[in-house]
Amino acid sequence: MDDRVNPASEASELVYRAAPVFRAEHGETRLTRLVEQQSAKVSSVVFLFASIGTMVASLALELAGKRRVSRFIGMWPGPILAMGVYNKLVKTFGAR
Template sequence: MDITKNTGHQEGDVAKAIESQTAKIPSDAFLWTSVASMGVSLAFKLAGHKHTALFIGQWAAPFLLLGIYNKIVKTQGHD
């Protein structure tokens, strides 16, 4: 049984278009964007803007998740 092939379902046109565009972005871009959001968050925290710092600091995790998605699309491809 080959579990790597998805023969029952196919991606939609929108998903294929998004994956073809995100695969062009280097994986490092997501890592550095995440680190930058943490740095900007720290700067806002030090400047006394607590709520803005928390808002921007929460961007790090989604950027890292997008990086993981990008890496999966690059290595596994899409339907």
């Protein structure tokens, strides 16, 4: 019996290179690089705790009867987590 689970697994172990920037309009501006450098200094856990904090605040406001404000703040965790993913991508792949 063959111990290999997936005989085609070696085929997926390719090293992919980043696509080069061919035109100047696809390049990054100085402002974009500055924002990426500054956001890379922020720990990823900050975004996680901020999103959890907004969920707790939304729940507290909902229980306090402030429904409209609760729903408004309840929409924040998704974008905060998306910013955390962007932050992680900038840290992992760097500014391109």
